[in-house]
Amino acid sequence: MAAEASKRGPDGGANDLLNVSCVQHFSTGDGPGIRTTVFLKGCNLHCPWCHNPENISPLPQTLVYPQADKRVSYGRRRSVDDVAAEVLEDLEFYGLNDGTPAAQRGGLTLSGGEPLLQSAVAAVLVRTLEARGVPAVIDTAGCVRWQYFEPFLGHVQAFYFDYKTGDEQRCRELLGGDLSLIRDNLTRLLAAGEPVRVRIPLIPGVNTDIAAIEQICAQLTAAGAGSVDLLPFHRLGSGKYAALGIDYAYKNTPPPGADVIDAARKKYEQYFDCRVE
Amino acid sequence: MLFSSQQIDTTAGLKAEFKNKPDGQFRPDIFRVSGYEKGAADPALSTTVRRALAIRSLFTEPGAYIYKNDLIAGSIRPMFVVPDDAQNAAAAKYAAEFPERWFANNSDHYAPDYRTAVETGIPGLLQKINESKQTHQNEPQKVDFLDSMAITLEALIEKFRQYAAKTDELLRGLRNGDPAAEGYDKGRLEFIKANCEALTRGAPQTFAQGLQLVWMLHHCFVCEGRYAMALGRIDQYLYPLFRADLNRGQTTDTEAEALLANAFAKICETRFRGGDDVVNICIGGVDTDGALAVNELSYCTLRAVRDVNMPGPNLSARIAPGTPDAFLDECLKVIGTGLGYPALMNDAVNMAALRRYGYAEEDVRNYCMVGCIENFMQGQQPPWSDGRFDPINYLEKLFLEPDDDIADMAEFMKRYEKQLEKAVEDYVNATRAAAFVPDPENQTMPFMSCFCQDCIDRGLDINMGGAKYPSVHGAALMGVGTVSDSLAAIEKLVFEEKAVTLSEFAAALKDNYEHYPELRAKALAAPKYGNNDPFVDKYAVWYTQYISDLFRNYRTNDGGGYYTAMAANISNIYAGAGLGATPDGRLAGRPLSDAASPTYGCDTRGVTSTLLSVSKPDYSNCACGTVVNQKFTPSAFVDGKREKLLKLIRVYFERGGQEIQINSTSRETLKDAMEHPENYPSLVVRVSGFSALYVTLAREVQEDILSRTQHEEL
Numbered sequence: 001m002a003a004e005a006s007k008r009g010p011d012g013g014a015n016d017l018l019n020v021s022c023v024q025h026f027s028t029g030d031g032p033g034i035r036t037t038v039f040l041k042g043c044n045l046h047c048p049w050c051h052n053p054e055n056i057s058p059l060p061q062t063l064v065y066p067q068a069d070k071r072v073s074y075g076r077r078r079s080v081d082d083v084a085a086e087v088l089e090d091l092e093f094y095g096l097n098d099g100t101p102a103a104q105r106g107g108l109t110l111s112g113g114e115p116l117l118q119s120a121v122a123a124v125l126v127r128t129l130e131a132r133g134v135p136a137v138i139d140t141a142g143c144v145r146w147q148y149f150e151p152f153l154g155h156v157q158a159f160y161f162d163y164k165t166g167d168e169q170r171c172r173e174l175l176g177g178d179l180s181l182i183r184d185n186l187t188r189l190l191a192a193g194e195p196v197r198v199r200i201p202l203i204p205g206v207n208t209d210i211a212a213i214e215q216i217c218a219q220l221t222a223a224g225a226g227s228v229d230l231l232p233f234h235r236l237g238s239g240k241y242a243a244l245g246i247d248y249a250y251k252n253t254p255p256p257g258a259d260v261i262d263a264a265r266k267k268y269e270q271y272f273d274c275r276v277e
Numbered sequence: 278m279l280f281s282s283q284q285i286d287t288t289a290g291l292k293a294e295f296k297n298k299p300d301g302q303f304r305p306d307i308f309r310v311s312g313y314e315k316g317a318a319d320p321a322l323s324t325t326v327r328r329a330l331a332i333r334s335l336f337t338e339p340g341a342y343i344y345k346n347d348l349i350a351g352s353i354r355p356m357f358v359v360p361d362d363a364q365n366a367a368a369a370k371y372a373a374e375f376p377e378r379w380f381a382n383n384s385d386h387y388a389p390d391y392r393t394a395v396e397t398g399i400p401g402l403l404q405k406i407n408e409s410k411q412t413h414q415n416e417p418q419k420v421d422f423l424d425s426m427a428i429t430l431e432a433l434i435e436k437f438r439q440y441a442a443k444t445d446e447l448l449r450g451l452r453n454g455d456p457a458a459e460g461y462d463k464g465r466l467e468f469i470k471a472n473c474e475a476l477t478r479g480a481p482q483t484f485a486q487g488l489q490l491v492w493m494l495h496h497c498f499v500c501e502g503r504y505a506m507a508l509g510r511i512d513q514y515l516y517p518l519f520r521a522d523l524n525r526g527q528t529t530d531t532e533a534e535a536l537l538a539n540a541f542a543k544i545c546e547t548r549f550r551g552g553d554d555v556v557n558i559c560i561g562g563v564d565t566d567g568a569l570a571v572n573e574l575s576y577c578t579l580r581a582v583r584d585v586n587m588p589g590p591n592l593s594a595r596i597a598p599g600t601p602d603a604f605l606d607e608c609l610k611v612i613g614t615g616l617g618y619p620a621l622m623n624d625a626v627n628m629a630a631l632r633r634y635g636y637a638e639e640d641v642r643n644y645c646m647v648g649c650i651e652n653f654m655q656g657q658q659p660p661w662s663d664g665r666f667d668p669i670n671y672l673e674k675l676f677l678e679p680d681d682d683i684a685d686m687a688e689f690m691k692r693y694e695k696q697l698e699k700a701v702e703d704y705v706n707a708t709r710a711a712a713f714v715p716d717p718e719n720q721t722m723p724f725m726s727c728f729c730q731d732c733i734d735r736g737l738d739i740n741m742g743g744a745k746y747p748s749v750h751g752a753a754l755m756g757v758g759t760v761s762d763s764l765a766a767i768e769k770l771v772f773e774e775k776a777v778t779l780s781e782f783a784a785a786l787k788d789n790y791e792h793y794p795e796l797r798a799k800a801l802a803a804p805k806y807g808n809n810d811p812f813v814d815k816y817a818v819w820y821t822q823y824i825s826d827l828f829r830n831y832r833t834n835d836g837g838g839y840y841t842a843m844a845a846n847i848s849n850i851y852a853g854a855g856l857g858a859t860p861d862g863r864l865a866g867r868p869l870s871d872a873a874s875p876t877y878g879c880d881t882r883g884v885t886s887t888l889l890s891v892s893k894p895d896y897s898n899c900a901c902g903t904v905v906n907q908k909f910t911p912s913a914f915v916d917g918k919r920e921k922l923l924k925l926i927r928v929y930f931e932r933g934g935q936e937i938q939i940n941s942t943s944r945e946t947l948k949d950a951m952e953h954p955e956n957y958p959s960l961v962v963r964v965s966g967f968s969a970l971y972v973t974l975a976r977e978v979q980e981d982i983l984s985r986t987q988h989e990e991l
Contacts, residue, residue: 025883028913028921034885068954068972089809090885092928106924236962236982239975255981 017077018121021055021113023086026093029277031137031158033106034093038083040115040122041075045141045175047164048249049203051237055113063243072243080121084128096133103195107135107157116140116148123151130155139199142185143177149185158195160229161186165207166215174206183219190224198228198272202264204256213267220272227273230264232256279485279528280348284464285535288584290346291542295549299357303550305502306368307360308335313371323418325721325738328375329425332724333432335500341436341443343469345460348539349489350440350469351496353546377502378720381711383660383740383748385503386647388557389728390656392514394494395487398480399437403430405733412736419736422721426733429724433497437473440493444470484519484528485536491515492540495556497724499547507557509645509655511537512574513564519574530577537581544589553588559645561604562595562624567642569597571604582618583611592619593646595627596930605923613914615943620650622902623930627652629897630935633829634838636746650844650902650936651751657730659740659835663751663842663901664708667852668824669760669859669869671696676860679783686768693764694823701752701827708750709834717741740835747837751901752828754843755852757817757894758806758870762861762879765813766803770796770860786858789865800862807875808882809889818894825898842901843873872904873935878958884925892932903935910962910971910982911941944983947971951979 021041030037042058043050054061060075087108094106108129115122115138126136135157142161152159163186165171171179189196198220202208207216220228234255241248261276268274312334316327339355360368378384394402406427413419444466450458451466472489481487491508498506522528547554560575582592594608608619631641631652640654647653647661674696675689683689714720717740725739726732732743740748770776777785777796785793790800804813821843828839845852853868861876863869870876873891880887884907891905913922926937942950942960950957954972962971962982971979 023882025885026921026925028918034921034924036885063973065973068958068970070958070970070973072973089889092932093885093924095924106921234981235978236969236974238978239969239973242975243973251975251977 016121017079018083018118018125019058020076020078020083021052021074023083025090027109030109030111030139031107031160032104033095033100034090035106035109035137036087036090037109037111037139038087038115038125040110040112040118042117043113043141044117045114045143045177047141047175049201049206049233049253051234051240052111052113053237053240053244053246053248061244063240065239065243080125080128083125087129087134088132091132091134094134102135103157105135105157107137109137109139109160111139114141114144116144119144119148119151123155126152126155141175141177142182143175144181144185146185146188149189153192153194156195158197159189160197160199161189163198163200163216163220163228164203166212166219170206183223186220186225187223196225198225199231199277200228200268201231201233202256202261203233204253204260208256208260208264210263210267213264217268217271225272227275228268230261230268230274230276232261232276279468279532280464280535284462285348285532287346287348287535288538288542291344291539292545292587294344294346295542295545298549299354301357301359303353303356304358304360304368305335305356305500306372307358307364308338308356308500309375310334310364310367310371311338313375314367323421323425324375324719325422325425325723326428328721329428329723331371331375332429332501333435336429336432336497337435337439339500341440343440343443343447343461343466344543345462346465346539347469348465348536349485349492349543350444350473351489351493352543353496353499353549356500357549376720378714378722378740381662381664381708382714383662383712384722385498386505386507386651386661387498387503387659387725388507388509388645388647388653388655389494389498389725390730391491391494391509391511391728393656393730394728395481395490395514395518398490399430399434399476400479402727402733403427406430406727409733409736412734416736418718422723422726422738423733423736425721425723426727430727433493434477436493436497437477441470441473441477444473481518484515484522484533487515487518488536488540492543494728496543499554501724505555505557505648507559507645507647507653507655509557509653510559510562510643512560512572512578513570513643516572516574523573530573533574534577534581534584537578538584541581541585541590542587545585545587547589555591555648556589557591557593557646557648558582559593559595560619561597561600562622563597563642565639565643569599569601570595571600575604576607579607579611579619583614583616586614586616590618591649593622593650594619595622595624596926597624598930600624602923605926606919609914609919609922609939612939613911613919613941615911615941617938617940620904620936620938621926622646622650623896623933623935625930626896626933626935627900627902630840630900633897634749634840634900640746646902649846650904651842652840652900652902654746656728658744658746658837659729659748660725661751662708662712662748663753664704665755665848665852666701666704666752666824667755667856667869668697668700668820669756669763669852669856671700672760672763673786673857673859676779676783676786679779681778681780683779686772689767689772690764690819697824698827701824701831704752705828705831705839708752712748712750712834714740742835747835748833749837749840749900750833751840751842753845753848753901754820754824754841755845755849756869757820757843757873758876758879759853759859759861759863760820761806761813761816762803762863762870762876763859764816765805766800766860766862769803769812770799782860786860789858790862797862800860803861805861805876805879805881806870807880807887807890809886814890814893817890821894821896821898838900840901841899843899843903844901845869845872845904871906874905883961888925888929888934888937889932892929892934896933896935899935904938905934905936906938906940908940908942908946908960910947910960914941947979947983951976 021039027035027037139160309331312331342352342354737743790797849869960971
């Protein structure tokens, strides 16, 4: 493990440490079963609706909530062993030995930020846990070089692959990302037979109109995707923006109504196995 | 089906009828007067017979009341009166002459032997009393007590006759267009009449008759003024009748559910006299042979409590290792409605705890609960009693005269243990004194004794050796979180880091940390129970073991066990109100940690860590029971998510957790949390890729969640 862990981390940080934002136990929305979600700090996109703004910068940050008399610090360099030990505390909850089928077991979810920016060290974590039978889900926006995926191939329970827009210009301007890179990565993952769930945040004004949905459907079909999860926008993160002292562009945007969600679901269902989270 | 769906869907109708509250006061003492007066006329009568005569007038004078929506009858409405001065004076005179026992000396919080009652019927019990009189014919005191029991059962039969007569009156009224009968249903009245009449003649022959008998008995205990009388294992003792009905094609699950809901709804009648009752109903578990006991009636009971959807019926589900997931899932569905029931009990731990007290194995398997969570041998021991024991107070004593010569934590713990040893002895002496009744033959409970093994056979009162097992007392240990966190802070700051001496700490506590903000910050930053941190968790393990061991050295007045509990209701608030600052950083007057839970808001790593910590103590030490509260937002209870809660509970129980009480936060709670964030430090909102403490959310976002909650309500 030591040899592998000494590979240089792509975030340019300390090469055998993970830049961990926080660890969330008993996550119920981040994969099958009971998950322990490790949020890694730092992202190469800047989606204006992001609900985890504290995970965009790789630097440590403290959020101050005066109304709740609370300060929460995010961002700590932690060794793989340290993080693995914390994930393994929940070992019994993952259902590894109770007859639960492999695809439905709980385990680690790597989220962020963009966890693949710390690909090399994160892969050591995933393999360390894999050796103990703990499966991993990688929650990625997919806008990284293909090499960052490689160490995980054949070693994860699922890639939760975000697909936010099918519009290249919008992707560049709103997210700061290269859609063709995202699309190529998705295509390659699916071609390699990796387990992938495409996740689409339903963002009002961005990707909820039928034309935008049709565009995404066409690209996902071309990439070979079979299933999508729809994640309706919520503004739960707006308290975090306030605590960071940043203005949140979406603070006045209410979540999409049931009619909008329903229309989107019906459209996606024409092409994919679709579920709304 | 006996009824049309319209006829059996009665819960809403009953609730509407409850809105019309009776005038006057709930006054059992007023209705006892004429019985006592009759007794006074004959100086040869013993006190127990005179008490029985008072019970007879109490049961039979108020008369019958039947709700328009009743399927199962028995109402406390006629017990409400507006007495005049003379009546009050007479009641007071007899109350002084014939004092009733109370909670501290075993008067209520009792689960009657409904199994025998249902199998035997009231006439059958009278027959048994007669046989016992023959056996004891040369023991006049026993014969006398048996006579007093018989008087109360005959009064009960009279009560059934009164209810049957009342249905006759209403049926006549229906035929004659009498306005008093308006809104009554002929089919339901005839059903009640037939059931009540059958019960005057013999043992119940149908599920409905069995339930009518049990409900009327419960109603009689409430008439006696008793509180927290449990129904116990209703899915077991009524099952043979239910099964027989099913086999004959005479009932359905829907009908059983409706009948149960109709009876349970009337538990809420106690609101007429202010406040909810706590009527424990126990489902699931194993049977007396140890086989899994969940049956169709367990599900009917669960759904009936959900249908009633009011506090009062306090549902407990015994979860054995093999209890089907389907049943646990059904429990979670009911919890997800926001009701908070059933409390989930780990059968394996509870039975291991009870085995320490020498009960027969088949009785251990047949345990139920009284009150909130107190484990009880149904119909086999005198009524429950308990009290509050505050271990933190004796830690405080070590800071009154702090000794800086204490070299290490081990020595500190020895000093604390010594304090506790004495404190437990004092507690036991005080509670034994409170439970002591100098002339028990003058404070008999002849009616209740009819429903306790083996009072009839022995011809003895439930509190005088009639019961199969002796009385037990539960010491509710307060503040395991506060004590553990305090000991961890002392170990860390005084002995490990040597950041402060005991006398400096003592000065800071006395000062309520006012001039010691830095020390308080350090105390707050010390390891806290509930984060799966062995440094502090070891103290909870010690607390549970050490204090329970101390209590096991003692016996109640009649030789029963001193159980321990970690359950608080809201006593942790009272226990904290009178207490100074504590070494964990808690300020004076603030609540102690609740029940067996970590200090509120201090378990910051998520529910898996909380449960990993909380399952470390050996709860087979706590025969009374423990309570761990957890709150989840309604989204945790939807299809596809419940299985995660289910797994969480299974693992927690496999690890030896004893109980978990899960709450689905209602809209009201979420609203309250917006106004009083300080009371909800741990409430988590979970969605994909995100979770946040509710109180840190912006107000408009909290509004979003509120509107979501409305949609998600099951």
